[in-house]
Amino acid sequence: MSSNEKIEPMQMWREWFVKSEKAWSQALTDMMGDERFSQGMGKYMQEALHSHRMFSEAMSQYLANLNLPSRSDVLDLGDRLGQIEDTLAALQVELRDQRKLFVNAKFDADAVSANTDPRPARTKQPPSKA
C-alpha cells in the first residue's frame, strides 16, 4: 500500500472528533448544568406531560369512536401477557423445585437421576491455600 492510499480526510476528521469528543461533551454537559437549562428543561417536561395527557385523552376518545384500540388498551394487553409470562415462569421454577424434591426423596431415583446434573463439590480452596 502506498503512502497516498493511507491519507483519507474523512478518517482523519473522524479521528480528530473521537479525540476531541470528551472536551466537546464536557462543554455541552456544563451548559446543561446551568440553572437556566434546568428551568427550561423542567418547563418543557411539564408542558410535554400536560400536552401528552390532553392528546392521549382526545385520541383515545377518537379511537373509541372508530372502534379501534388505544395505546392504553394495547398496554393493558401487554400487562396481561406479562402476567401470564410471570405465572409461567413461576410454574417453571415450581416444577423444577418439585423435581428436585422428587429426586432427593429417591423415589424412582435411578430413572430420574439419569436426567439430573450432579452438583459439584463445594470444597474448592483458593490457589494460595490449595
Added chain:
Amino acid sequence: MAAKMAKKTSSETDEILAKSVDSRIKKIVERALARNILGLTLQEANLDIEVGPTPKELVYTRDSLRLYHYRPMVDEIYRIPLMIVMSPVARGYILDLAKGQSLIEYLLLQGYDVYLMDWVPPRREHSHLGMRDFALDLIDESIASVQGNSGETDVTVIGYCMGGLLAAMNAAVHHDGPIKNLVCFATPVNSNGMALYKKWADSESFDIDLIVDELGIIPGDMIGASIQALRPLQKQANQMQLLNNAQNDTFVKASMRFDRWAAEQLPIPGELARGMFRDFLRDNKLVKNEYMLGDQRVVLGNIQIPFLHVAAEYDHIVPTAASSDLVKMVGSEDKQEIVVRGGHVSLVAGGNAVYRLWPQLDQWLGLRSV
C-alpha cells in the same frame, strides 16, 4: 516560444493533477463503499446477535425480578455462592456479553457458584415499588432462594452500579444477616459527586412528582437520555470509531453488542425513581446517615463484613467523587478499594478487565469464599 512552452507545461501539470485528484476521489469513494457494504452485511448478520450465552436456569421470580442460577463449569466449586445484584436500569447481559467477554463466565471458570438478580421491564402494576422493595424485600427473597438452592447459609453479594447501592443498603440494614462478603462495583453514595444530576435535582423547576404521577413507570428512553446527557457526543464518537474499524470483525461485533446493550435501558417504577431523585440525589441522605427504608435507617457504618469497592478512574456515570466515600463509610475492618483505568462499563465488560481487574477480584473473593 518560452510562453508557449510554459503554457504547455502548465496544461500538462493540470492534467496530471486532475488525474491524481480523480484517482484520489475514486479511491476514497471505493473505500467508503466497501466499508458501508461491509457495515451493512455485519448489521444484517448481527441484528439478532447472541448475548448472554452462558447456560442458566430461573430459580425465583417476583414482579420485575428474575433470579438466575448459572450452571457451574468446573467439578469443584467454592463453598459460598455468589449473588450478583444488577442495576435495575440496565440489562444483566452486560455481565455475560459473549463467550470470552463475560464476567459471569470468568467467575464460573474460577470455581464460583454464580446467581444473578436480573430485571425485566416493570409493568404499570409495579409502579408502586420503591427503594425499600428493591433494597430489602427483593434482595432478601433472592438471598433466601440462593440459600435454598445452594444449601448454604452464607452468601457473597456483588452489586453493580445502582445494584451496588441496593446491596450496600441491604447489608447496612441487615448487618447481622446472611451476607458474608460484599463487593460493590462503581456504586454511588454521595450525590455531590454527580454534578449534573445534583444540579437538576436541586432545581426547583424539575418536578419529579409530576413525572412519576403522570407516567407511573419512567420510560427507558428517558433514563437513556439522562445517561447520555453526561457525555452527549459519546455515541457519535463510538459510531465514528466503528467506521474507522469497519474492517475489524471482532471490533465491529463487540461494538454492536455494546450498542445493543446501551440502547436497551430498562424502565423503572416511578416510586423507585422518586426515592432516588428526592432522598438520594437531592437530599443526599445516604452520606448523612439519614436514608430511611420504611422505618429502618441505613447506616453504612453498620456494615462489618469483608468489603471491596471497585471504581473506574474515568467513569463519567458514577465518578469516583460519588463513590469514593463508600469505602470510607463502611465499618468493616477488612475493606479495600481498587481503582482501575477505564470507564463505567469497562469494569465489567471491557476487553482489558479480564487481565487487569477480574484476577484481582478472584483473588479477593477466593480467600473469602471457603
